[in-house]
Amino acid sequence: MDTLLTSCSTSAPTSSVFSATPTATPHQNRALHVRHLGVQPYEEAWAYQESLLADTLERKKQNRDAVERGEAPAPTPNYLLLCEHPHVYTLGKSGKPEHLLLDEVGLAHHGATFHRINRGGDITYHGPGQLVGYPILDLDNFFTDIHRYLRVLEEAVILTLADFDISAGRIAGLTGVWLDWEEGAPNPRKICAMGVKCSRWVTMHGFALNVNTDLDYFGHIIPCGIDDKAVTSMEQELGHAVPLAEVADRLVPHLATLLGATLTQE
Template identity: 85%
Template sequence: MDTVLTSCIASVPDTLLPIAAPAATPQQNRALQVRDLGVQPYEAAWAYQESVLADTLERKKQNRDAIERGESPVPTPNYLLLCEHPHVYTLGKSGKPEHLLLNEAGLAHHGATFHRINRGGDITYHGPGQLVGYPILDLDNFFTDIHRYLRVLEEAVILTLADFGVSAGRIAGLTGVWLDWKEGAPNPRKICAMGVKCSRWVTMHGFALNVNTDLSYFSHIIPCGIDDKAVASLQQELGRAVPLTEVAARLVPHLMALLRATPTEE
């Protein structure tokens, strides 16, 4: 089964429990290893994700064979890869090429590259000042519901932004995290895009949170195929730059709590 879709431990408020993972069963491994990859070309990070995904899928296959032989399975691992990319545009499987408004010369002029990839969603931008997270999770360890998983990612970002005094939420039918999201608000704008792929309940791709992002790069695409809403960054909202490490230090515990995960070393 392959599915592609658009987009110390903190406590989880009671109102979020329907989103958060249920308590783990003895068979579920909730250990989550966080790897900071630093600045990575998009192709390198994608290849690394594919490698980790393949290893996890192989482990799941070996476990199925072991169970058939009456042997005990080996727990599957879970990872959160954090990184920052040079300027790049990526187009998901359901996206439209015409949503990229630059030709090859235009891409070169702006120092950007372009890739068609195997996540869900349309076109988006990654670049300096953006915190990108790629969770590679075996959802059999948490819950087998891809829509719930997307809501968990959104909630982790919403809680992180609240830590910085920025109110964010969801817009019905539009995956991701938004500012001025309530119905009737004058200027709804996306601050975090999401797109994932799930193979045999193992996830890849993830979220891109605009922290100190140069938002002018979004003017060269129709972001996520949505042409009537703007984009935003944490820097724009606060009027100051925020270190990505500071944002990550807030986001990781929120995600851990929502997944009911525990940190682990290599």
């Protein structure tokens, strides 16, 4: 069974609800392999995710068969893929094509491509200057709660932004990370979008944090179908560019801590 979760809907409790991830059992593998892919075309990163997902699902099937034979299961792996993409718009299964405001000529003029994909959510943009993270995790190694998983991704981003003196949080009902998120704030704006797919507790897709992103590209879509809130970036908020590698170096340990994972950099 697949679960598709959107970057645009689902409850978003505050960070005060977090409790420590339970201690690993003997059959849980908490190693997190971090792979830095650099700039990679979207379709290549998607295919890579699909291959890792398929391999993990096959190992889980083999483990079920092994347990039935009275044998010990083999550990399943966990990956975090970090990359940038060339200009691309992606539309999730629940998205509306009319939320892309460019036709084929317009896409070509802006050097962008368009893909329908198998995550939840509506339309979003990826491009240079954006830190994209794709965790391919077997949540059986951590906790089997997809909503908690989304909150963990959000929290890792919130803590990372705090390291750069940017105060961020959640807006109830809107998954992702926002600035001016407090109720009644005059200018709520999204800085990180999220959308995931989960198959038999193995995740794919993930988050996109606007670091030095060209925000003009968001003007060609209705991001996540939300037309009454703005989009921002770390560069926009700080008034200067920030190296993506520096942001990744802050984010990865936060995510590992929240998951109770140990890191392996590749």
